[in-house]
Amino acid sequence: MHMHTVSSRWHQGLSVLALTLLAGAVHAEAPRQNALSFSASATEEVTQDLLVVTLQATREGNQASDVQTALKQVMESALTEARKAAQGQAGIEVRTGSFSVQPRYTNAGRISGWQGTAQLMLEGTDTTRISQTAGKLTQLNVVNMQYGLSRALRERHEAALTSEAIQRFRSRAGAMAQAFGFKGYTLGEVSVSSTEPGFEPRPYMMAARAKTMEAADAALPVEPGKGRLSVSVNGQVYLTP
Numbered sequence: 001m002h003m004h005t006v007s008s009r010w011h012q013g014l015s016v017l018a019l020t021l022l023a024g025a026v027h028a029e030a031p032r033q034n035a036l037s038f039s040a041s042a043t044e045e046v047t048q049d050l051l052v053v054t055l056q057a058t059r060e061g062n063q064a065s066d067v068q069t070a071l072k073q074v075m076e077s078a079l080t081e082a083r084k085a086a087q088g089q090a091g092i093e094v095r096t097g098s099f100s101v102q103p104r105y106t107n108a109g110r111i112s113g114w115q116g117t118a119q120l121m122l123e124g125t126d127t128t129r130i131s132q133t134a135g136k137l138t139q140l141n142v143v144n145m146q147y148g149l150s151r152a153l154r155e156r157h158e159a160a161l162t163s164e165a166i167q168r169f170r171s172r173a174g175a176m177a178q179a180f181g182f183k184g185y186t187l188g189e190v191s192v193s194s195t196e197p198g199f200e201p202r203p204y205m206m207a208a209r210a211k212t213m214e215a216a217d218a219a220l221p222v223e224p225g226k227g228r229l230s231v232s233v234n235g236q237v238y239l240t241p
Helices: 002-029 064-086 127-136 151-179 206-212
Strands: 035-047 050-061 093-105 111-124 141-148 184-195 226-240
Touching: 035 151, 050 064, 050 093, 050 127, 064 093, 064 111, 064 127, 111 127, 151 184, 151 226
Parallel strands: none
Antiparallel strands: 035 226, 050 111, 050 141, 093 111, 184 226
């Protein structure tokens, strides 16, 4: 009989605890009053500082081994010249890209020869040295040129824009609180995000390269693009009386 009484009290205690927790959960989930959602942003025009130039060699032959050997020779020569220009320079990096040798087929489906391509990449923030180095590598063809933002530049601008966007968010929250007749506000859930809408491209013209190649060691004609980097603060505040 005594054991039955203890068991009943234990179950009653659990029921009371469960009801207390449920009441607390309902209270916690209750919507707060005077919530206000809005956003603020900061934007800046940024000039791209990172240049990536892709150069490519193409060779053809009757034997795959001959094509591969020819590609290796031209790439070794180009790499040697490019590494001399990049030696000890932090603003330029030299690396190899794709290397492939593929068969060519006749209409009858038979192999008629082989064609291979190999790529060399010049990348960095020293755009002058990169363009000059690319201009010297006349044994290769420029197949792509792309500008972007270096990580250091992007982080520096984003840090400043984030501070500005947060300050605008706080100022706007205070102004709206007063406009609605409240003394102040408390922060709710807030998110910070950055966007890169895109940059105005600068087309690379093969004719311009051909013209400049008439002069020895002529630099590759390049021009960075500009665009707008933006940081937005989106969130909710609770107006306090």
